[in-house]
Structures are given as C-alpha cells and as structure tokens.
Amino acid sequence: MSPNGFRRITPWLRQLTLRLATLVLVLGVVFATVAVLPGGGAGAVLGRDATPDRIAAYESAHGMDRPLPLRFWSWLTGLLGGDLGTSLRGTAINEMLATKFPNTLLLGGTALALTTIAAITVGAWWFLRPKGVARLLDPITTSAVAVPEFVVATMLVFVFALGLGWLPAATVTDATGTPDVASLVLPVLALAIPQSAWNIRVTRAALGEAASLPHVHAAELDGLPPRHILIRHVLPVAAPTIAASLATSVGMLLGGTLVVESVFNYPGLGSVLAGSVTDRDPAVVAAVVALAGTAITGVLLAADLVRAWSLRGQL
Structure with a gap:
C-alpha cells in the first residue's frame, strides 16, 4: 500500500477501533447493571416460592456464582465466536x-x-x-x-x-x-x-x-x-x-x-x-x-x- 493510501485508511481504522471499543464498554456496563439488579436472576426465574438451597443450586448450574468479570468475559468470547450463550430459562x-x-x-x-x-x-x-x-x-x-x-x-x-x-x-x-x-x-x-x-x-x-x-x-x-x-x-x-x-x-x-x-x-x-x-x-x-x-x-x-x-x- 502506498503511503498516501495508508494515510487515507488510517482514520477509518481509528474510527472503527474506537467504535468497537465503545460498544464493548457499553456491553460491559449493561451486563453488570442487569446482573446486580435486586432480586437476582435465579429468584426471578424460579419464582417467589423457591428455597435458598434451590436458588443456590440453580446459580451454580448456570455459572451465576462466578465473579461478574469472568461471566462477562465468557459471554464476550462466545459472542466473538458467534455463540450468544443460553438464557437463564435454558433457551439458546x-x-x-x-x-x-x-x-x-x-x-x-x-x-x-x-x-x-x-x-x-x-x-x-x-x-x-x-x-x-x-x-x-x-x-x-x-x-x-x-x-x-x-x-x-x-x-x-x-x-x-x-x-x-x-x-x-x-x-x-x-x-x-x-x-x-x-x-x-x-x-x-x-x-x-x-x-x-x-x-x-x-x-x-x-x-x-x-x-x-x-x-x-x-x-x-x-x-x-x-x-x-x-x-x-x-x-x-x-x-x-x-x-x-x-x-x-x-x-x-x-x-x-x-x-x-x-x-x-x-x-x-x-x-x-x-x-x-x-x-x-x-x-x-x-x-x-x-x-x-x-x-x-x-x-x-x-x-x-x-x-x-x-x-x-x-x-
């Protein structure tokens, strides 16, 4: 690539990188915000009658007891591979x-x-x-x-x-x-x-x-x-x-x-x-x-x- 062509494409690469980084940051904020909402995902799915032991077992089975950064990283790597994961109700x-x-x-x-x-x-x-x-x-x-x-x-x-x-x-x-x-x-x-x-x-x-x-x-x-x-x-x-x-x-x-x-x-x-x-x-x-x-x-x-x-x- 000629120097002139490289100078033309560099701003595009910079813009694309910045926008992708912003998207990842937004995804991280959204993921964390929903994860820390009161009530918890296990309780919302299992209902009010769920016992603490049942909730704990559900969270362990779905990896919800792992640290939040690890959960987000696991989801993000799956996203890059085209796999968005599974919902808390078990649906792809x-x-x-x-x-x-x-x-x-x-x-x-x-x-x-x-x-x-x-x-x-x-x-x-x-x-x-x-x-x-x-x-x-x-x-x-x-x-x-x-x-x-x-x-x-x-x-x-x-x-x-x-x-x-x-x-x-x-x-x-x-x-x-x-x-x-x-x-x-x-x-x-x-x-x-x-x-x-x-x-x-x-x-x-x-x-x-x-x-x-x-x-x-x-x-x-x-x-x-x-x-x-x-x-x-x-x-x-x-x-x-x-x-x-x-x-x-x-x-x-x-x-x-x-x-x-x-x-x-x-x-x-x-x-x-x-x-x-x-x-x-x-x-x-x-x-x-x-x-x-x-x-x-x-x-x-x-x-x-x-x-x-x-x-x-x-x-």
Missing part, C-alpha cells in the same frame, strides 16, 4: 434472536427508508419553495419532533384503528411469525413521523447552507435551472450533514422500535428485552444491545463513506 439466545430480530429489522429498516425518502424529498421541496412551504412545514415539523413515538403510536391507533377501522390495532402474523403488510403501517408511521420531521429540518438547513457557497452562486449566474443546481451543486455538499443526521436517527429508531413494539404487540426484540429484564438475565439483554450496537456502528460507517465520497476531490 441465538434461537431467541433469530426469530425476533428479523421482525425488528423489518420494522426499523422500513421506518428508516421512509424517513430517508421524506427527508430528502420534502427537505428539497422546502428548499426550492421556501416562502409558501415554510408556513406549512415549519410548525408541522416542529410539533412532530416534540411528540414521542409512543404518543404518536397511540394517536394513530385511536384514529386509524379504533376510529376509522382501516388498520389493525395489534400486529397480525402469518404461520412463520412474520407480520403482514397491514400490521406494519401504523408501527412504521409511529417511528417515521418524528424522525422524518427532524431530518426534514436538518436537510432544509444543510441545503440552505450549501446554497450560500460561491460555486452555487456562479451556477445561478450561469442561468442553470434550480433543480439542476440542487442536484449537481447543492446536494453533494449537503450530503455529509444529511447522512450524519440519518445515521443518528438509526439509534433513535431502534430505541423507539422497542417501545412501539409493545404498543402494537409486535413480535420483535422488544418482547425479548422486556422478558430478559424481568428475568434479570444479563446475557440476553447484552445480546440485544450487541445487535443494536452493531447495526448502529454499521450505519455510522456508511455515513463516513458518504462523507468521504463528498470530499473525494479535496483528499
């Missing part, structure tokens, strides 16, 4: 997540796609028609950003499920446990509305800032059409800011997904996480966090790629 965590994570990924991914489309199209429309559109979009997006996902979900259920009867209030699945299309509409909207509003505002601001650059003014003086200027001269400059905002929304969407799933009785990671916290099962909680953290890390790296692409002429 890989199997638990294999049936639930695709549904959560479907819900969050669809909401992210809708958010991205809304941010770019509506943000660009706002940029091209700033005067009349601003009177409509400014208050709407401001209000939508301020409303939490579970409030949006409740309002959608009240209007479209209970009021109009157009869509189901609870998720309907097929024989394989996959939600049908109608059941996805309200949960996706509940997630996408607040994040779309935020990203529309970010996109509009990023486009406006990019439009003030000298080369954009030169394109305007040359008489180029506004849409051509937007696509060829403004959007590439604004792309890193838009990508970073959308990448940030991934974390918000994943967190909101776990809440929205409970509102619509959606068969995703939300139910797994709720049950594992009730059972005081640190391995399952950490596994859910690991999946979410890996997804967020991947999207952040994609945002870095967009930034590198937009600045390729300056490197």
Whole structure:
C-alpha cells in the first residue's frame, strides 16, 4: 500500500477501533447493571416460592456464582465466536434472536427508508419553495419532533384503528411469525413521523447552507435551472450533514422500535428485552444491545463513506 493510501485508511481504522471499543464498554456496563439488579436472576426465574438451597443450586448450574468479570468475559468470547450463550430459562439466545430480530429489522429498516425518502424529498421541496412551504412545514415539523413515538403510536391507533377501522390495532402474523403488510403501517408511521420531521429540518438547513457557497452562486449566474443546481451543486455538499443526521436517527429508531413494539404487540426484540429484564438475565439483554450496537456502528460507517465520497476531490 502506498503511503498516501495508508494515510487515507488510517482514520477509518481509528474510527472503527474506537467504535468497537465503545460498544464493548457499553456491553460491559449493561451486563453488570442487569446482573446486580435486586432480586437476582435465579429468584426471578424460579419464582417467589423457591428455597435458598434451590436458588443456590440453580446459580451454580448456570455459572451465576462466578465473579461478574469472568461471566462477562465468557459471554464476550462466545459472542466473538458467534455463540450468544443460553438464557437463564435454558433457551439458546441465538434461537431467541433469530426469530425476533428479523421482525425488528423489518420494522426499523422500513421506518428508516421512509424517513430517508421524506427527508430528502420534502427537505428539497422546502428548499426550492421556501416562502409558501415554510408556513406549512415549519410548525408541522416542529410539533412532530416534540411528540414521542409512543404518543404518536397511540394517536394513530385511536384514529386509524379504533376510529376509522382501516388498520389493525395489534400486529397480525402469518404461520412463520412474520407480520403482514397491514400490521406494519401504523408501527412504521409511529417511528417515521418524528424522525422524518427532524431530518426534514436538518436537510432544509444543510441545503440552505450549501446554497450560500460561491460555486452555487456562479451556477445561478450561469442561468442553470434550480433543480439542476440542487442536484449537481447543492446536494453533494449537503450530503455529509444529511447522512450524519440519518445515521443518528438509526439509534433513535431502534430505541423507539422497542417501545412501539409493545404498543402494537409486535413480535420483535422488544418482547425479548422486556422478558430478559424481568428475568434479570444479563446475557440476553447484552445480546440485544450487541445487535443494536452493531447495526448502529454499521450505519455510522456508511455515513463516513458518504462523507468521504463528498470530499473525494479535496483528499
């Protein structure tokens, strides 16, 4: 590799190492926090009538009597090998997540796609028609950003499920446990509305800032059409800011997904996480966090790629 190529890839390796180290640190904190919750995992699983001897035997059988750092290290090494371990109820965590994570990924991914489309199209429309559109979009997006996902979900259920009867209030699945299309509409909207509003505002601001650059003014003086200027001269400059905002929304969407799933009785990671916290099962909680953290890390790296692409002429 040439010295110039090495200099280009070094920041990427540094960013990746830092993010992976942060993820491991977060996993350690989550694992320890759940493990020290009052009640203990054995008592939560066995119930209130369990005797001390039975609890002690259960903890010994599941390695819960080992020091916490050793338990976390054992789980982490298994994670690196693709084995997430076994829950306190004896179920393989890989199997638990294999049936639930695709549904959560479907819900969050669809909401992210809708958010991205809304941010770019509506943000660009706002940029091209700033005067009349601003009177409509400014208050709407401001209000939508301020409303939490579970409030949006409740309002959608009240209007479209209970009021109009157009869509189901609870998720309907097929024989394989996959939600049908109608059941996805309200949960996706509940997630996408607040994040779309935020990203529309970010996109509009990023486009406006990019439009003030000298080369954009030169394109305007040359008489180029506004849409051509937007696509060829403004959007590439604004792309890193838009990508970073959308990448940030991934974390918000994943967190909101776990809440929205409970509102619509959606068969995703939300139910797994709720049950594992009730059972005081640190391995399952950490596994859910690991999946979410890996997804967020991947999207952040994609945002870095967009930034590198937009600045390729300056490197």
